[in-house]
Structures are given as C-alpha cells and as structure tokens.
Amino acid sequence: MINLTKLWTGVAQPADGLRYGHGEGAHVVARGRKPIVVWNITRTCNLRCVHCYSDSNAQQYPGELDWAQMQSVVADLAAYQVPSLLFSGGEPMIHPRFFDLVELSTAAGLKLTISTNGTLITPEKAALLKAANVAYVGISLDGIGPVHDEFRRKEGAFDAAVRGFQHCHEVQQKTGLRLTLTRHNVENIEQILDFIEDQQIQRVCFYHLVPAGRGSELQVLEPDEARHALDTLIARVEAWHYQGIDREVLTVTQPADGAYLLLRMQRENHPYLAEATRLLAWNGGGANSSGRGIANIDTRGDVHPDQFWQDVLLGNVKHMPFSQIWNGGNPGSAAILASIRSIGLLSMEERQARMSGPCAECKWFSICGGGFRTRAAFANYGSLWGSDPGCYLRPAEIRA
Numbered sequence: 001m002i003n004l005t006k007l008w009t010g011v012a013q014p015a016d017g018l019r020y021g022h023g024e025g026a027h028v029v030a031r032g033r034k035p036i037v038v039w040n041i042t043r044t045c046n047l048r049c050v051h052c053y054s055d056s057n058a059q060q061y062p063g064e065l066d067w068a069q070m071q072s073v074v075a076d077l078a079a080y081q082v083p084s085l086l087f088s089g090g091e092p093m094i095h096p097r098f099f100d101l102v103e104l105s106t107a108a109g110l111k112l113t114i115s116t117n118g119t120l121i122t123p124e125k126a127a128l129l130k131a132a133n134v135a136y137v138g139i140s141l142d143g144i145g146p147v148h149d150e151f152r153r154k155e156g157a158f159d160a161a162v163r164g165f166q167h168c169h170e171v172q173q174k175t176g177l178r179l180t181l182t183r184h185n186v187e188n189i190e191q192i193l194d195f196i197e198d199q200q201i202q203r204v205c206f207y208h209l210v211p212a213g214r215g216s217e218l219q220v221l222e223p224d225e226a227r228h229a230l231d232t233l234i235a236r237v238e239a240w241h242y243q244g245i246d247r248e249v250l251t252v253t254q255p256a257d258g259a260y261l262l263l264r265m266q267r268e269n270h271p272y273l274a275e276a277t278r279l280l281a282w283n284g285g286g287a288n289s290s291g292r293g294i295a296n297i298d299t300r301g302d303v304h305p306d307q308f309w310q311d312v313l314l315g316n317v318k319h320m321p322f323s324q325i326w327n328g329g330n331p332g333s334a335a336i337l338a339s340i341r342s343i344g345l346l347s348m349e350e351r352q353a354r355m356s357g358p359c360a361e362c363k364w365f366s367i368c369g370g371g372f373r374t375r376a377a378f379a380n381y382g383s384l385w386g387s388d389p390g391c392y393l394r395p396a397e398i399r400a
Contacts, residue, residue, distance in 0.1 A: 001205070002257040003248045004233055007276040009241045013248055020081050020279040031288050031341075032159060035295035035326065036084045037077060038115075038307045041101065043299045045091040047117055047152045048117035063300040063319070063333050067097055068085075071104065073297065073317050079292070083136070087277040088115040090299070099128055106133045113138060115178060118164030119157060134335050136174040136203060139164055143185045144195060151185070165199050174202035189318065190330040193236045204231065208390055210308040223392035231258055251310075253375070255285030255368035256391045260366065264395060280367045286376075286388070287351065287369030291340035295326060305340055308388075309374040312336060339384060340359035341372070357387030364396040 006013040006020070016022060018033060043044025043061040065073070077085055085105060092098060093116055105112050111262035118139035122130075129137060139346045140163055142151040148223065150156040177196055179185075187194075188392065196204055206229070209220045221229065230251070237249050251257045258280040264272040291305035301317040303325050304310055314333040328334040347355075352365045359370045371388025 002251045002255070002261065002280075004261065005241075005246055007258075007261055007279065008234055008237050008270075008273065009246060010272045011241070011246045013246075017075050019281045025146035031284070031292060033288070033293050034080065034082050036086065037082050037295050037297060037322070038086045038088055038179065039073070039297045040090065040299045040307065041065075041092050041098070042095045043090040044094050045089055045117075045144045046094060046119065046158060047091070047154050061299060065299070065301050067100075067340070069301065069318055070097070070101060070216060073150050073301075073322060074101070074104050074108055074110070076317075076323050080108055080326075082110070084113060085112045086113040086115055086138075091120065092134075093120045093125070102129070102132045102134065106276075109321050113133050113176075115140070116164070117152065117157070117161060119156060121164035121167050121203075122168065123167045126164075126171050126173055128170045129168070131172040134173065135325065136176050137168055138176040138178045139168075139176045140180075140206065140330050141195070142179055143188045144191045145352070147185060147188055149399075152258065155274075157355055162199070165201065167199060174203070175201055176205060177201050178205050181221055181229055182209050183221060183225065186221055186229055189229055189232050192270040193197055193232070195238075196247070202282070203250075204247070205250045205252050207252045208257075210253055210372065211378055221392070223394070224392075226254075227260065230257060231264075234264065241267060249288055253372045254390055255371055255386070256291075256364070256393055258283075258285060258365035258367050259393060259397075262364070264392075277367070281327075285367060285369035285370040286371050290373050295322075297322060304387070305337075306374055312340075314374065354385045355387065356383075356385055356395075358391065358395075358398055359387040362393070365391070 001019060003013050003019060005011060006016065042064060087101070088354065092114060095101065102112065112134050113136055114134060115138045122296055142148050146162070149155050164177045165175055179192060192289050215305070233249055233251070240247050262273065262277055262280070265276060289306070290309060296304040296307040297317060298304065298310065303314040303322060305312055305314070314337055316331035322329055324330070328337055348366045351370070352360060355370055359365060371391050373384060375390050376386050377384060378387040379389040
C-alpha cells in the first residue's frame with residue numbers, strides 16, 4: 001500500500017509501524033514483518049460484480065471450513081500474532097456464523113477489518129460491529145449511482161451501500177471505502193472523492209486492477225489514465241490537509257505509485273521528498289508484499305501468497321496451521337514460498353539483475369521492488385522475474 005496522506009503531508013497514520021518501520025509496532029526490516037491475512041470466509045455473495053477475483057455468486061460452494069476449523073484458524077492467527085486480519089468473501093456478512101467469528105477474533109486480540117459490499121449492514125449490524133471492536137469496515141464502491149450498480153450487476157446496490165456507510169457512521173464505527181480502478185470508472189474519480197467527503201469516510205483504498213477471476217475480463221488503466229488518477233488523489237489529499245482533514249488515502253497493488261509520487265515531489269521541490277524516499281525504500285514495494293507482508297486463506301482453507309494469486313497453493317489450514325505453512329513447514333510448497341520470498345531476501349542489485357523488461361533498468365527499482373508480483377506473474381507465464389505490465393512510468397522516467 002502507498003499511503004498518499006502520510007507521504008505527501010507528513011502526518012502520522014495508523015499503520016506507519018507496519019508500513020514504514022517507525023511508530024507503534026515497527027519492525028527493523030520490512031521482510032521481518034508477519035503478514036496481514038486476507039481470509040475469504042465464504043464464496044457466497046448476494047451480488048455478482050464484474051471485477052470479482054473469486055468469481056462469486058448467490059449459491060453455496062462445497063468444501064468451505066466448518067465452525068471448528070474456523071475456531072482453530074482464529075486461535076492460530078492470534079497465537080502467531082499477525083498484525084491484522086481481514087474478512088472478505090464473497091460477501092462475508094452472509095456467512096451464518098459471521099458475528100460469532102467477529103466476536104471470537106476480536107476477543108482473541110486480533111485487529112479485525114471487514115471487507116464488504118455494504119448492502120447487508122443494518123443499524124443493528126453496525127452496532128454489533130462497533131460493540132465487537134472491529135477496527136474498521138471497508139465498503140466497496142465502484143462509482144456513483146448507476147455506475148456502481150452496473151459494476152455490481154444489481155439495481156439499488158449503490159443506495160444500499162450508502163445506507164451501510166450511514167449506519168456505521170451513526171454508531172461511530174470507522175469505515176473505509178474500497179474501489180478498484182478500471183477504465184470503466186476512472187472518469188468518475190472526482191465524484192467518488194466528493195462522496196467520500198460528503199459521507200465523512202475516514203479511509204479510502206484505491207486498488208489497481210489485478211486480472212483475476214471475472215476481473216480478467218476488464219481493462220487495466222492506460223498509463224495516462226493512471227497518472228491522472230494519482231494526480232487527482234494527490235490534489236485532494238493536499239486540499240483536505242489544508243482544511244485540517246488528514247483522511248487516510250491509499251493506493252494498493254501498484255508499487256509504481258510510490259515512484260510516481262517521488263517524481264512529482266522532485267519536480268515540485270516538495271519538503272517531504274527525502275523522508276518519503278526513505279520510507280518507500282524501507283518498505284520495498286513488491287519485494288516484500290505477496291508471500292511475505294500479505295497472505296490469503298481462501299474459503300476452502302487453501303493458503304496463497306495473496307488473495308489474487310490463487311493458482312499458487314502453499315498448503316491448507318485443514319491439515320496444517322497457517323503459522324506452520326507460512327514458516328515453510330509444508331514440504332510440498334516450501335520451495336515455492338522460498339522462491340517468492342527470495343525476491344525480498346536478495347540484495348536490491350541481485351534482484352534487479354534477474355529481472356527482465358523495463359524493471360531491469362529502472363532507477364526506481366529499490367522503491368517499488370518490481371511492481372506487483374502477482375500481476376507480473378500473470379503476464380509472464382508464472383515467472384517471478386518479469387516486469388509488471390501495469391507500470392505506467394515513461395521510458396525517460398525509469399532510466400538512471
């Protein structure tokens with residue numbers, strides 16, 4: 001994640017310790033972090049979104065974890081002390097034991113986030129989330145009004161999601177907005193930012209599209225569209241900061257955003273350039289994300305390097321605790337995991353020497369780590385050393 005608010009304004013943000021190596025929960029080196037775990041607790045969903053990486057529908061799917069197995073996962077994650085746990089789906093709130101799982105997780109001391117389409121959040125459910133000490137509720141939005149409904153393939157989905165935001169706001173439950181940037185909605189980004197301001201949403205994550213599941217049918221942003229989106233976000237972060245509002249604005253699944261931010265800072269002689277460079281270099285971008293700083297447990301208990309990289313299987317929590325799998329305890333996947341992590345263990349020079357394509361000569365490699373490895377692997381037939389096709393930097397910007 002690239003925290004635009006932190007890097008552009010210098011104002012401390014909640015996850016600085018995990019993301020940039022200083023503040024509460026800081027680590028000495030980025031590769032020493034334990035992973036944020038994205039847990040898809042069910043594949044069933046009441047919507048059928050066009051960009052869904054799990055290709056979910058309103059139906060039951062075989063092989064999902066039973067309650068005893070879920071309890072074991074929570075106990076293991078708590079004992080392993082993962083920094084954050086995110087419930088996703090499908091639609092997680094559909095799960096028949098959703099609130100039991102929420103209460104179990106927060107009681108175990110886990111920092112819990114919910115990723116939801118928001119349509120099922122009633123006033124009563126919002127109050128239960130707040131009472132259970134959920135860190136924040138991330139509600140997905142992909143446009144305003146009919147644009148969002150088209151993405152979600154259900155008329156009225158936007159209005160229902162807005163009510164979900166409002167119900168959370170009424171009980172002072174921290175909310176976040178999650179949006180996947182595609183060529184179909186990037187033109188609405190100003191309207192979306194206006195909505196965030198009007199609804200007083202405290203945190204927003206803009207994801208760059210990863211071609212997984214039904215999302216493989218969509219088009220990633222053109223370079224000029226990606227640059228315009230970043231410029232728009234930076235301008236709004238700056239405007240909010242001048243108003244005394246340090247709303248948390250992040251971009252996800254594209255470490256090149258950090259390089260683009262530094263290019264902007266260089267051109268504008270920004271006062272936080274040196275500090276932003278230091279923080280982004282510590283983070284390492286794609287070198288320390290999938291398979292190290294983030295992990296996924298899918299609905300059947302399979303463990304993956306992240307929620308998009310479903311064709312790489314590291315083990316299954318029905319047969320071995322997540323902590324053991326993640327520490328390389330599964331002989332069948334230990335080599336795969338070691339290979340993914342070698343990107344972060346090699347020196348920056350050694351990593352870049354193995355890369356092919358534009359990354360091999362990019363002067364920003366130490367900042368972005370070669371982009372989002374999952375998208376790069378998709379584009380390079382599984383190779384860990386190909387360039388990320390989603391990078392939008394111009395040739396003149398990447399040369400030393």
